[in-house]
Amino acid sequence: MNTLLKQLITLLILLSVCRIAYAAALFGTVDDLSGSASVSGQSGVQVAITVGQKIYEQQTITSGADGEVHIVTEDGGIIAIRPNTVFRVDQYKAEGSSLDRIFMSLLKGSVRSITGWIGKHDYAAYRITTPTATIGIRGTDHETTVIDNGNGDQPGTYDTVNTGSTVLKTARGEVDVTPGKFAFTPRNRAAAPFFLAHRPRFLAFRKLRIEQRILKRKEFLRGRLEQMREQRIRQFRQMRGRRSGQGAERRSETRRYRHLGARQRGKADTARMPGQQRIFRRERRRAE
Secondary structure (H helix, E strand, C coil): CHHHHHHHHHHHHHHHHHHHHHCCCEEEEEEEEECCEEEECCCCCEEECCCCCEEECCCEEEECCCCEEEEEECCCCEEEECCCCEEEEEEEECCCCCCCEEEEEEEEEEEEEECCHHHHHCHHHEEEECCCCEEEECCCEEEEEEECCCCCCCCEEEEEEEECCEEEEECCEEEEECCCCEEEEECCCCCCCEECCCCCCHHHHCCCCCCHHHHHHHHHHHCCHHHHHHHHHHHHHHHHHHHHHHHHHHHHHHHHHHCCCHHHHHHHHHHCCHHHHHHHHHHHHHHC
16 A cells, blocks of 8 residues: 555656646756756656656756766757756747747756857857856856855856856856856855866866766767757747647638527537537627
8 A cells, every 4th residue: 555655646746747847848858867866846846867858947957966967958958967966947948039048047066068059049048047146158068066165165156168158247247268267256255256276176076977978969969950950940830830720720610600500500519529619609609
């Protein structure tokens, strides 16, 4: 009985997460995983992450002390979540239009981000927010880290760039970060970002088990970004076309129904599916 109860609870949790997920935009797919990590929606219920799992807008990923999660985003980018990290997808849209956006929050820990077509086409459509700063891009592969209690490093937000450049901003100012530089903004005082004279200590002590996979995935996706974007544009055009066609068909059928006589309306109601019956009963009341 206890086993059955546990299975029922697990099923209810999964249904709850899925219900929230389907109401939001698809962000990406878990491409690789090492150690422990979980995902939660707005309800706060956490479910263990697995390879191949879909990640949606408004979901939060929490990695354990040994946890690494690699996500390939719908716009062909890569998000590598490091151990002891809390990362949230705030807003996401990847339709190949001017409305595309990727806004994320790093509440704790570290994330490496390689931008896809959204960051390539519109710098302003990409943003990472931390407790002390925001990070914008110039088309890039960069890494942001949030430290609460530093082991030889100051608490605050760190940003470094592998390729391209970023902009680390606070209310007091901003700095352009390029490869080889380490930018920082402190947690406990209001200050403009500044560059560190030395490489942060935490980088030397961090152990990553699946980092080598990123380079291969990056090279694979780089040459396909424009093709992926064009496919997405066609996909959404087709979806809009089908919706428009279905809407026109419903309006035409409604007009035909309104011109039927009372006996003919009754026969038409009977022939409808249950959902259609409700619609046409409503139209019948309006017509009468």
